[in-house]
Structure formats: structure tokens, C-alpha cells
Amino acid sequence: MWPQEKIVAFRKALLDWYDAHKRDLPWRRTKDPYAIWVSEIMLQQTRVDTVKPYYERFLYHLPTIQDLATAPEEVILKLWEGLGYYSRVRNMQEAAQQMVSDFEGRFPTTYVGIASLKGIGPYTAGAIASIAFDLPEPAVDGNVMRVLSRLFEVDYDIGVPANRKIFQAMMEELIDPERPGDFNQALMDLGSDIESPTNPRPEESPVKDFSAAYLNGTMDKYPIKAPKKKPIPVTYQAFIIRNEKNEFLLEKNQESNLLAGFWSFPLVEKAEAIPPQLSLFEVAEASPQVDVRQEFHKIYPLEVEWQSERFAPVQHIFSHRKWQIELLEGIAIAGFLPKNRELQWISVEDFHRYPFAKPQQKMWNSYLAGKQERK
Template structure:
């Protein structure tokens, strides 16, 4: 590790660069821990340019911890619609309720208390503690680990959670105690741009003189990151059913399943005949071993549709663990109503904006409407 003089020189060099080059972002104009928290959760695996309008709308709808704690589920999901990873916003609401109950509505101001909030891990707790409260707590995310790996030629996989403690220890030594929030944000900016995972520009790095990888010509080797497991492919059929009035049949997903709380066209897995997608599967579901998907749908939903012969473009969507290919199937009903315990509703297209739709549903709707024009 470096001596005290070199550490201080590194801090000063990094912060001088940050003062010149830092991006003007909405969450950098405040020390409000609630607003910083919202931004940090949104920025996880989402680009800054995408987050800004979501951030501004979210704070407009839920300007305080109390408003977030009391928000109806569908309003909450609508505010997050399109960002993905919906467990995050559910965890945020649980954490907001914790703040109302355990901290009398005041955001906790020490690291350990922040870390106890639902959905907040060491990185987010460190970011809030350092930026909002000026505490010398590192905020170690993938960007920071990438920079650290190159600075010290760290021969450990940054994708392995157990190796995070190595980078945490480095940051605890390096972090500037006078400006910890700016120090963390400077490393984040450096890691997302000049020292990005793809197409880095190491010759432009303000800290290249400190970087062992740069000085030794090993930038291409670091960071070490082993490939992730590929998402499992899954084939599905989406049933686009309309009644005599032209309304669409929508189903609200089970709370405890993937995309819980969102509305979509009914979906059934088609990669194995008669096996339902886990997203909607019920313990008492009737499995028809030799049935077609249409027969299974009619059995499960208690309706007998008149099927269209029109074909539609396959819809594709990739989650971290699954890669969906969705075939659209169109059907019509006259006066028959579904006889099912599922949470179903007939909804006119003009009213879709009132319902939270996850990205796969938006893609299905777009593909359907495009070919029906």
C-alpha cells in the first residue's frame, strides 16, 4: 500500500479533477438523504440519462419519506415502470415504513442504522452516509472496484461477492476524510466514463500516474471478471383476448412471483406442453399433459375464445436469469365472462396508462398494435 504522502497526493489529484469535470446532476444539488437514496437505488444497473426523468417524477409523486411509505401499490409500481428490478421499489417502501416507525420519520444519520433499512446494502449505505452526512464511509460498487483493480493490479474477480471486502479495505485507507462524498462520487464518475468497462481511455485518467496497471501496461488484464451464467431461454405464449366492446383481458400477476403486482396479457409457458410459467402457476392448477396451450388457457381461465389465424412478430425480453421469447395469440369473446379465481379485468386501451405495465407487456402491446394498424 502507498505511504501517507502518496495517499494524500492521490486524494488531491482525484478531487481536483472532480471539481473541474463533475457532472451537474439533480441529486448532486442536494444533501437530503431521502433524495440521495432515491437516486442511488435508481442508478443501480441503469444509466444516468435514463434515471433523471424517473428521479424527478418519483420525487414529484413521493416528495417525502412519509408519502413513499403510504403510497398505494399500483402508484408505486407505476412510478417505477420501465426501470426493472421491481423488488427495489418495494424494498424502498418497506424501508420508508421502517423510517416512519423506528426513526420517527427522520432518515437515520449513522451508517449502521442506514444499513439496517430494507434493501440497503453496504454500497448504498456508504453513498448516503458519505454524501448526505459527510461520514468517511466508502461506497464500493462495480465502477469503484474496476478503478481499484487497475490502481493496484488486484488479481481477484470483482464479480465474486466475497472479494468485495478486498476493495472495501482499500477504500477505507484511501477515502478522503474531509470530502468523503465527493471522493466516492469522483471514483464513480471515473469508473463510468474514462475507466469504463468498455472502451476505456486510460491515457485520459487523472490518476494514471498512480495506476500500476497503466504504468505496467496491464490495463487490458484488469479488472478480472469471470463470465456470468447465461440467462435460461424460455418460450411463452401471450393470449391477447378482446371482448365484444374491444376491451382487452388483463391479469394482475401474483404478488409473490416475478413481476408481481404488474398487469399483463395472460401468459403460459410453451416450451413444455401443459406446464405453466412459474410467474402465474398456482398450487392447485390443472396441468393437462397432452393439451395445447390454447386448450390449457381455456381450461385455466374458464373461457372459450374464437382464435384468430393472424401471426405476430415474436417478442423478446431478457432478464438477468431468463431470456423470454413470446408468441402472441389473438382471440375474441362475445358475451362470455372468464370463470377463474385469477385477478382479471377487462380494460379499454385508452385506460392502459392507469395500470402499471412491466417492459415485456409494453413490448407485447407495441408488437400487437403495430401489426393491427
């Protein structure tokens, strides 16, 4: 590491830049740890401009720890709808319940207490501790590791979790004890803009004179990060079923994994024997024994008149899965809904009452676009 006088000079250069260029963000206008926590969780893997309206709406409806702790699950999922990574908001509710039971409904004021909450890792604990309580705790995220990698030409992969402790140790030396929250946020801003992963602008960096990679002409080498694994492709058939009242059949995902608690059109995963590039009708013609309509009837004992209209397939990419969804419309003329699944007939006017994840929103938009084209 650098001698102390260089560390002090680095802090000053970074914070002077931050004071002159920091973004005016709603969560930077408060010291309320609850509000700061909400923003930090929302900002994980999500752009600032996307988060702003979610942040304001969430705090409007759930302004306190107690409100979040006692809110029905469908309320919190609806408020989070579209942000993705829905385990985050479920963990938030569990953490709020922890605070009610273990901290008298107040946000803990120590790093250890904050880090004990459900869903809060070292980065988030450091961010809240430094920003809300002025504790000299580092907040090491991808942006910070990118800046540090270039400052010191760090030859360790920033994508390997075990290497995080290297950057944590650096930050413990560098962090400004007088303004730890601003210091953490300044590095985050620098890493997300001037020192961004693509098209960085090193000449504009306020700390370029401290950067070994800049001075040595190795900016393109750092940070070191192995490429991500490609998401696994999975093909689904979605069934858009209407009844005589023009209500649509929606099902609540009761599984504990991906998209649990959200409502969508019934989905059936296509068997490996069905080529993903074929439509349902082409599949039926090529191989009548692998017709997913039969799979539908096994699960949902409804008599359905299948429609011949075709709709644009929907694609949605999660961090580890790539969904390709084919759409098929049908009109239910008889039958009943099985009691072992949470199903409802819901009118379009009531859709806003139910949490829909992005895949469902895309399916609905594809369906509406297909109907509009045929008018």
C-alpha cells in the same frame, strides 16, 4: 497500500479532476438523504440518462418518506414502470415504513442506522452516509472496484461477493475524510467513463500516474471477472383477448416472484415438448395434442374465436431468464372470468392507470405494429 503522502496526492488529483469535470446531475444539487437514496436505488444497473426523468417524477409524486410509506403499491409500481428490478421499489417502501416506525419518520444519520433499512446494502449505505452526512464511509460498487483493480493490479475476481471486503479495506485507507461524498462520486464517475469496462481511455485518467496497471502495461488484464452465466430461455404464449366492447383482458401477477403486482395479457408457459421456434399454428399442425389454446381454456373459461393474424414475437432478457413470447389474438364471445385470479376487462384509454412491466409494453407495441401493417 501507499505511504500517506502518496494517498494525499492521489486524493488531490482525483478531486481536482472531479471539480473540473463532474456532471451536473439533479441528485448532486441536494443534501436531502431521501432524494439521494432514491437516486442511488434507481441508478443500480440503470444508466444515468434513463434515471433522470424517473427520479424527478418519483420525487414529484412522493416527495417525502411518509408519502412513500403510505403510497398504494400500484402507484409505486407505476412510477417505477420500465426501470426493472421491481423488488427495489418494494424494498424502498418497506424501508420508508421502517423509518416511520423506528426513526420518527426521519432518515437515520448513522451508517449503522442507514444499513439497517430494508434493501440497503453496504454500497448504498456508504453512498448515502458520505454524500448526505459527510461521513467517511466508502461506497464500493463495480465502477470503484474496476478503478482499484487497475490502481493496484488486484488479482481477485470483482464478481465474487466475498472479494468485496478487499476493496472495502482499500477504500477505508484512500477515502478523503474532508470530502468523502465527492471522493466516492469521483471514483464512480471515473469508473463509468474513462475507466469504463469497454474501450477505456487510460491516457485521459487523472490518476494514471498512480495506476500500476497503466504503468506496467496491464490495463487489459484488469479487473478480473469471470463471465456471467447465460440466462435460461423460457417460451411463453401471450393471449390478446378482446371483448365486444373492444376491452382487453389483463391479469395482475399475484405471485411473489418476477413482476409481481404488474398487469399483462394472460401468459401461459409453453411446454418443453413445444419447439420454441414454432409458431402456435405450426405447433397445432405438427402436434395437435400440444395446443396451448387448450391450456388457455383450462385456466380461463371463456369461449374465444381465435384470429389467424400473426404478430412479431417478443423477447425480453432478465438477469437470469430470457423470455420468448408468442402472441395470439382472440375475441371473447361468451364465458366468465375465474374468481381465483385477478382479471379485468380494460379499455386502451385506461391502460395508463395500470403498471405495465417491459414485457407487457413490448407485447402491446408488437400487437399495434401488426395491426398497423395490415391496414
